Amino acid sequence: MLTIKDVAREAHLSPTTVSRVLNNRGYISEKTRKLVYDTMERLNYHPNQIARSLQSNTSNLIAILVPDSGNPFFSELVTCVERQCMKHNYRLILCNSFDTYEKESQYLKLLQEQNIDGLIACSHILDEKSYKHISLPVVSFDKDYKNEKIPIVCSDNYLGGTLAAQHLHEKGCKRLLHIAGPLTDRSLLGHGRYFGFKNYCEKNGIEVVTCSTENHFSVDYYRQFILSSVQERLASFDGAFCSNDLIAFALCRILHEQHISVPEEFKVVGFDNTIFTKTVSPKLTTVAQNIPLIAENLVDTLIEMQKGGSPERGVVKLNVQLVQGETT
Numbered sequence: 001m002l003t004i005k006d007v008a009r010e011a012h013l014s015p016t017t018v019s020r021v022l023n024n025r026g027y028i029s030e031k032t033r034k035l036v037y038d039t040m041e042r043l044n045y046h047p048n049q050i051a052r053s054l055q056s057n058t059s060n061l062i063a064i065l066v067p068d069s070g071n072p073f074f075s076e077l078v079t080c081v082e083r084q085c086m087k088h089n090y091r092l093i094l095c096n097s098f099d100t101y102e103k104e105s106q107y108l109k110l111l112q113e114q115n116i117d118g119l120i121a122c123s124h125i126l127d128e129k130s131y132k133h134i135s136l137p138v139v140s141f142d143k144d145y146k147n148e149k150i151p152i153v154c155s156d157n158y159l160g161g162t163l164a165a166q167h168l169h170e171k172g173c174k175r176l177l178h179i180a181g182p183l184t185d186r187s188l189l190g191h192g193r194y195f196g197f198k199n200y201c202e203k204n205g206i207e208v209v210t211c212s213t214e215n216h217f218s219v220d221y222y223r224q225f226i227l228s229s230v231q232e233r234l235a236s237f238d239g240a241f242c243s244n245d246l247i248a249f250a251l252c253r254i255l256h257e258q259h260i261s262v263p264e265e266f267k268v269v270g271f272d273n274t275i276f277t278k279t280v281s282p283k284l285t286t287v288a289q290n291i292p293l294i295a296e297n298l299v300d301t302l303i304e305m306q307k308g309g310s311p312e313r314g315v316v317k318l319n320v321q322l323v324q325g326e327t328t
Contacts, residue, residue: 002045011039022047024060024089062302063093063111064120065104071217072276073244073291074122077141080295081120088303090117097123099216105130112136118302121145124188124215137305139298144187144315151305152315153297154189160287161196163322164241164269167285169204171267171328173239176201177230178210179251181243185215189315190243193271193287197241209237213247222250234258238266239328245270245277245286252282252327267328285325293318 004022008015013036020026021036040046064081066074082092093116097104104125111119118137128145131138138145142154168176180194194210201208211229213222226247234255242248248270252262260266262282270277273288297316 002043004047007036007039007043007045010043011035059115059117060090061093061114061116062090062118062120062299063095063107063116064122065095065097065107065111066122067097067099067124067215067217069094069096072246072274073272073289074217076274076276076291077122077295080292081299084295084299088299090299090303095123097125099123099125101125108134117306120298120302121150124185128187137302139302139305141294141298142189144189146187151301152189153294153301154315154317155289155294155320156317157190157192157320158196160271160289160320161193161198161241162200163196163320164193164271164287165197165200165204165206167269167322167324167328168239168241168267169200169206171239171263173206173267175207175237175239176209177234177237177240178208179226179230179240179242179247180210180212182215183210183212193241193243209233213243217244217246219246219250222247223254226251226254231258234260234266239268240266241269241271243271245272245274245284248284248286248327249280252284263326263328269322269328273323282327283325285328286323287320288323289320290318 004018005015008018018036021028021033062085064078066078069075069078078094085092095107097107104123108130112135116136120139120141122141124143128147131145131147131150138150140150140152144152178197181190182188183191183194198208213225240251242251248268252268255262255266262268270284270286273286277284277286
């Protein structure tokens, strides 16, 4: 069986240098790092990850817990997070909660039993009590767990709601529909979209009717929600702000079925601007989140914590911008 000494001998390096490369410790030149990995590939050598993890007390593994990686926003976020992990020689474990308490709870227990280096929490079923005594570094996306040990990264949701309302106002809309995400759980920072939208409309005398979805992320759910909640009243509105692009697309489809023309009779603004949004027709007017920058902040904050750093407790709030499409 090959060992680290065989790799060192073949590469004409010391076993200590090879070990430092494998454990990502100390300064190693890119030339030396490449030499070690090329030698490992040539010898077909695979280090014992479990043994390395126990010896160094680090696994170079990060987990991300999302509601559903099939959702375009979370799919793109996971991709960007993995790319950012690779830059730092970390690997990513993907966990889907599928919007269930039991699944998120099981993953939280499992991940604490493994020697992973940290968790990016994007699934928002469990409350702050479940994360109160968690034994590994955690960074939250878009939820406040009211835990000083858990930093938060989010977009400026309030600004996003304000931009959507301002845009619809400037387009001449007078009676607006807002299909919001969950509003009962104030720990979800996405509710800032609702407040930004609502406050702008109140200040400018625009009538708004708000309906709130549950914490689900599928097109089928959004379609059924719209049909059961506001289908009969759609003709009374002249515009809508949807808390994500999937809701906006579901709404546009229903408007088409009801022969309500977009944007002539009804204008629609979404929120996210994923790759999916950019490639479908009609091109949606939406509030764009900077997903690569979100991923960069999530990963870099978690790695800093894992290495013993103490990021300032609070919310890292990233800028958003409105992207004009064909639906307004």
